[in-house]
Amino acid sequence: MLDIKLIREQPEYVKQQLARFAFDPTLVDQVLSFDEARRRQVRTVEELKARRNSVSKAISKMSDPAERATHIAEMRTVGDEISALDRDLAQIEEGQRAVMLEIRNMPHPDVPDGRDDSENPVIYQEGEERTLPFPAKPHWELAEQLGIINFEQGIKLAGSRFYVMRGMGARLQRATIQWLLDLHGRQGYEEVYTPFVVKEQALWAAGQLPKFRDNLYRDEESGLWLVPTAEVPITSLYSDEILTAEQLPIYHVAYTPCFRKEQLSAGRDVRGIKRGHQFDKVEMYMFETAERSYAALEKLRRDAEECCRLLGLSFRTKLLCTGDIGFGSAKTYDVEVWAPGQGEWLEVSSCSNVEAFQARRANLRYRPEPGARPEFLHTLNGSGLGLPRTIIALMETYQQVDGSIVVPEVLRPYMGGTEVIGKE
RNA sequence: GGGGAGAUGACGGAGCGGUUGAACGUGCUCGUCUCGAAAACGAGUAGGGUGUAAAAAGCCCUCGGGAGUUCGAAUCUCCCUCUCCCCGCCA
Numbered sequence: 001m002l003d004i005k006l007i008r009e010q011p012e013y014v015k016q017q018l019a020r021f022a023f024d025p026t027l028v029d030q031v032l033s034f035d036e037a038r039r040r041q042v043r044t045v046e047e048l049k050a051r052r053n054s055v056s057k058a059i060s061k062m063s064d065p066a067e068r069a070t071h072i073a074e075m076r077t078v079g080d081e082i083s084a085l086d087r088d089l090a091q092i093e094e095g096q097r098a099v100m101l102e103i104r105n106m107p108h109p110d111v112p113d114g115r116d117d118s119e120n121p122v123i124y125q126e127g128e129e130r131t132l133p134f135p136a137k138p139h140w141e142l143a144e145q146l147g148i149i150n151f152e153q154g155i156k157l158a159g160s161r162f163y164v165m166r167g168m169g170a171r172l173q174r175a176t177i178q179w180l181l182d183l184h185g186r187q188g189y190e191e192v193y194t195p196f197v198v199k200e201q202a203l204w205a206a207g208q209l210p211k212f213r214d215n216l217y218r219d220e221e222s223g224l225w226l227v228p229t230a231e232v233p234i235t236s237l238y239s240d241e242i243l244t245a246e247q248l249p250i251y252h253v254a255y256t257p258c259f260r261k262e263q264l265s266a267g268r269d270v271r272g273i274k275r276g277h278q279f280d281k282v283e284m285y286m287f288e289t290a291e292r293s294y295a296a297l298e299k300l301r302r303d304a305e306e307c308c309r310l311l312g313l314s315f316r317t318k319l320l321c322t323g324d325i326g327f328g329s330a331k332t333y334d335v336e337v338w339a340p341g342q343g344e345w346l347e348v349s350s351c352s353n354v355e356a357f358q359a360r361r362a363n364l365r366y367r368p369e370p371g372a373r374p375e376f377l378h379t380l381n382g383s384g385l386g387l388p389r390t391i392i393a394l395m396e397t398y399q400q401v402d403g404s405i406v407v408p409e410v411l412r413p414y415m416g417g418t419e420v421i422g423k424e
Numbered sequence: 425g426g427g428g429a430g431a432u433g434a435c436g437g438a439g440c441g442g443u444u445g446a447a448c449g450u451g452c453u454c455g456u457c458u459c460g461a462a463a464a465c466g467a468g469u470a471g472g473g474u475g476u477a478a479a480a481a482g483c484c485c486u487c488g489g490g491a492g493u494u495c496g497a498a499u500c501u502c503c504c505u506c507u508c509c510c511c512g513c514c515a
Contacts, residue, residue: 042474046484053484056496060442068495075495242471370453371469 001100001360007031017106020113020322027103034096041092045085052078101210105357107322108294108331114321120334121321124305127314129338129345130397137403138341139395140272143169145403146423149273160270161262161277168421172394172407173280173387175414177255180282180307184384187303189253189284194233196256197224205362206235207328207354217259226259230283231381238287239362242374248366249296250287253384255280273388274346280387286380289366290356293378294331297353300382301333304349307385311408313393314338316345328354333382337389341396346389351382 007014011032015025055075062068112121143149148169154162165173181191203209203225208216217226227233234252243250258281269275284303288296301317308315320332329352336345356376359365365374398406404422407415 039474042484046474049485050483052495057443059495072495079495374471 001357002103002106003356003360004031004035004100008035014106018104020107021104023104027099030099031096031103034092034099038089038092038096041085041089045082045089048078048082048085052082101204101361104327105330105354107325108353110319111325111331112319112321114323116323117320119321120318120324122316123319123333125314125316126305126309127338129343130314130340132340132399134401136340136343136396137399138272139339139392142341142395142399142403142405143273146405146421148172148421158277161275163273163276168415168418169391171415171418172411172421173391175411176387176390176394177280177282178414179411180384181253181255183307183310184253184282184284184303187306189251192234192237192252192254194227194230194237194254194256196227196259197222198227198233198236199223200225202232202236202239205239206232206358207326207361208232211327212264214263215261217261227256228260229258229281229381230254230256231285234283234285234381235358235364235379236362239364241364243287243364243366243377244370245289245366245368248287248289248377249292252285253282254285255282257281272392274392276388282384282387284382284384287364288378288380289368290375290378293353293355293380296378297331297333297351297380300380301335301351304333304335304351304382304384307390308335308337308348310410311390311394313390313397315348326350326352328352328357330355330357335385337393339389339393339396341392341399346393348385348389348393349383351380353378353380355379 002014007028011028015028018025018028052075055071055078059068059071059075062071112119114120140149140151144151146169148165148167150164150166153164157164185191197219200209200223203212203216208228212228216228218224219226233256234254237252238250257278259278262275262277265275273279284300286293286296286300305315305317315335315337318334318336320326320329320334325332332350332352334347335349335351337348338344339346355378358379359376364377364379366377367374394408395405398408400406400420402422404420406420407418412419
């Protein structure tokens with residue numbers, strides 16, 4: 001959610017920023033007219049309420065029954081008026097909020113204009129688009145041959161875009177999760193384990209709703225939704241709270257499975273494990289002050305890159321342009337790793353500073369000084385990392401000519417010392 | 425699933441339907457005292473909205489959430505949510 005004061009005071013600036021996206025600027029005008037109507041309404045209702053309060057108080061002191069009756073009758077009318085006006089006001093407020101929730105975040109000045117993901121500039125790269133000294137296989141071939149991923153069983157159990165990881169495949173993923181959590185712990189993130197289902201409000205707070213409604217799994221009976229990312233529960237961890245300055249910053253890391261219907265990308269990436277309905281992810285999340293949030297974004301990005309570096313993968317970092325940046329984000333870096341089998345870069349992390357966008361939705365504030373007014377926090381999120389694509393890159397990068405896979409050194413302690421995943 | 429108890433400010437804990445946005449206590453902040461500290465004493469200590477160039481004053485709303493009764497509700501009624509205790513059931 002944007003700051004209503006900013007919209008009110010600099011509507012042209014807001015429109016101009018939003019115009020950099022394919023975004024309907026009339027929403028801003030809608031907000032403005034709601035806001036004006038709202039304030040007008042508030043003034044008239046409050047005037048009436050003030051009158052009722054003072055007259056009611058006076059009534060309690062009146063001794064003359066006739067005078068008393070006159071005033072009570074008068075206040076009865078005023079009371080009816082007030083409830084009618086209050087009803088209208090509630091409608092106006094609801095209307096305004098509904099539009100506010102539809103408006104995306106504004107971009108940071110660094111964000112370049114661009115049509116789509118092809119126009120995201122690469123700002124950093126480490127390692128090459130390496131080729132192997134033999135014909136590299138895609139991960140689904142390697143995994144099937146080694147018996148570490150079974151696609152048929154996934155389909156049998158839950159349908160397309162599901163798979164079953166087995167043996168050393170399952171173990172490799174679990175080892176990677178463990179290693180990532182430990183690494184981020186050393187980088188200063190406190191581990192949290194959250195529910196994997198949340199109330200609807202949490203999805204609004206994180207900005208998943210309204211946009212991704214069709215992409216989310218939901219249990220009608222309980223009204224709970226499966227999380228599409230750990231970002232969702234963590235965003236609401238401190239919602240409706242006022243944190244103290246000493247508590248900040250708060251850095252969290254969480255492992256969760258993620259559930260996405262992927263209807264928006266039907267037909268894309270159907271082979272392998274690149275895009276499933278259920279996948280695992282380790283997520284980093286930061287609660288920061290406005291002053292520090294962009295410095296924190298750089299740490300977040302470096303911490304994500306460090307995962308790739310230590311795993312020995314080629315990686316590069318892109319700055320997302322206006323055509324590709326997410327709904328809630330002010331500035332986003334994508335970190336991609338090279339997968340030699342398919343010869344493509346895979347996004348394993350997306351690091352965003354959403355500024356106060358989520359904090360306003362979640363009503364998440366902090367008090368800069370004792371006694372000072374509460375201010376909205378800035379929040380940041382970044383994967384560290386998404387598991388399937390990391391596993392793809394590992395398998396395709398570390399495959400050997402015989403189809404076996406060398407385990408990266410950092411993961412070996414987490415795999416009981418296993419150095420190579422070969423055929424049983 | 426059945427029965428009972430409860431939800432008030434940072435915390436504890438009062439609160440006949442009418443100067444109660446809320447006693448009292450604790451905590452916290454500032455001040456007096458002190459070489460300093462403790463103690464004691466004094467003052468202050470919610471959030472949102474409106475208002476304002478920005479503040480401030482003033483005004484409005486908020487005592488788990490919502491609806492209602494009333495001239496007036498923290499106090500009365502109804503619904504919901506959550507917490508605690510007992511019994512049953514299942515992991």
